[in-house]
Amino acid sequence: EVQLVETGGDLVQPGGSLRLSCAASGFKVSDNYMSWVRQAPGKGLEWVSVFYSGGATSYADSVQGRFTISRDKSKNTLVLQMNSLRAEDTAVYYCARGAMTHNYFDYWGQGTLVTVSS
Amino acid sequence: DIQMTQSPSSLSASVGDRVTITCRASQDISNSLAWYQQKPGKAPKLLFYAASRLESGVPSRFSGSGSGTDFTLTISSLQPEDFATYYCQQYYSAPYTFGQGTKLEIK
Numbered sequence: 001e002v003q004l005v006e007t008g009g010d011l012v013q014p015g016g017s018l019r020l021s022c023a024a025s026g027f028k029v030s031d032n033y034m035s036w037v038r039q040a041p042g043k044g045l046e047w048v049s050v051f052y053s054g055g056a057t058s059y060a061d062s063v064q065g066r067f068t069i070s071r072d073k074s075k076n077t078l079v080l081q082m083n084s085l086r087a088e089d090t091a092v093y094y095c096a097r098g099a100m101t102h103n104y105f106d107y108w109g110q111g112t113l114v115t116v117s118s
Numbered sequence: 119d120i121q122m123t124q125s126p127s128s129l130s131a132s133v134g135d136r137v138t139i140t141c142r143a144s145q146d147i148s149n150s151l152a153w154y155q156q157k158p159g160k161a162p163k164l165l166f167y168a169a170s171r172l173e174s175g176v177p178s179r180f181s182g183s184g185s186g187t188d189f190t191l192t193i194s195s196l197q198p199e200d201f202a203t204y205y206c207q208q209y210y211s212a213p214y215t216f217g218q219g220t221k222l223e224i225k
Contacts, residue, residue, distance in 0.1 A: 035214070045154075045162065045205055047214040058212040061119075094161055103209040104152035106173065108161035 009112030022095030033098030141206035
C-alpha cells in the first residue's frame with residue numbers, strides 16, 4: 001500500500017528556516033516524480049517543487065532560491081529545506097507522488113502545517 | 119507560465135443534478151490535464167489524468183473531456199459525497215499550475 005507521511009511543520013519566525021520530510025512506503029521515491037504542493041489557509045493549491053526520477057529539480061518562482069528539494073534513497077524520503085521564510089509561505093504542505101513520467105499526483109500525504117509569524 | 123482558469127468559482131446544486139465545471143489553459147497543453155476533488159481538511163484526491171482517463175476507484179458518474187485549451191469535468195447525477203472543491207491542474211510543463219478551484223455546494 002502506498003503511503004506518504006509528512007513531518008516537520010511548525011511555527012517559525014519570518015526569515016527563519018524549516019525542514020520538511022516525507023516518508024514514503026509501498027514504492028520507491030526514486031522511481032517517480034515527487035513534488036511538494038502547498039495550500040494557504042482558505043486558498044487553492046499551489047505547486048512548489050518537483051524532484052524528477054532522473055535527478056533534476058524544478059521550483060515555483062515564488063520559492064526559487066529559498067527552498068531546496070532533495071531525496072534520500074536510503075530512507076525512501078523526500079525533503080524540503082525552506083530558508084528565508086516569509087509570512088506568505090504559511091500553508092499546509094503536501095507531499096505528492098507523481099506518475100513515473102508525468103507530474104500529476106496520484107497519492108498525497110496528509111499534509112503538515114507551516115506557520116510563519118512573529 | 120501556463121495559467122489555468124476554472125469556471126464557475128462556486129456552484130450550488132441539488133442531489134441528482136448534472137453539473138459541469140470548465141477549465142481553460144492559457145496555451146495548448148494537449149491532454150496533459152488532471153482533475154482533483156478536495157474535501158475540507160483532507161488532501162486532494164485524483165479523479166482524472168490525461169483529461170479523460172478515470173482514476174481507479176472513481177465512480178463512473180464522473181467524466182472528463184477536452185484537449186488543447188478547453189476541458190470539462192461533468193458529474194452526471196450528484197451524490198451527497200460529491201459536494202467538495204474541484205481543481206484542474208496542467209502537467210504539460212513546469213510550473214505545474216492549478217486552477218483556482220470550483221466549490222460545489224448543496225442548494
